[in-house]
Amino acid sequence: MWIGGSNAKICNNVLFGNDLGLAQHQGQQNVLIANNLIVSNTRLGFHCGAGTQRLLHNDCHANGANYSGVPDPTGKDGNLSTPPLFRDQALFDFRLLPESPCRDAGMNVGYAEDFAGNALPQGAAIDLGAYEYKFISPPQNVRIIKP
């Protein structure tokens, strides 16, 4: 994904399995990059050739190099580098497993719904990536009737 303009908001994306996850090259200023999962891109996770940005609450993990052109922000401002624990990345199911460290690890960026239309947030805070983990309680008062 290439960032095209200043003051852009690049939030809650899954950038997975590409050559390059996210790039900022044309001197764009004040770009907010938050709540993204930038994972398993063969060459680079995030590259900045020119411009300014705020890297907040991203998980940038297992890329050829996680960051290029900026100091590695892992461990600061909510940025992680950890397996996000997708439900099934081989089938491109990028919903998070219940034990994912990316659940409730994001910040409010003003979105009302996730990519699937679920209200945000579920739980204590916004999740990283495109899908908010949604707990579905098991059915209650189930009666099993034997034939």
Ligand SMILES: [Ca+2]
């Ligand atoms: Ca959540």
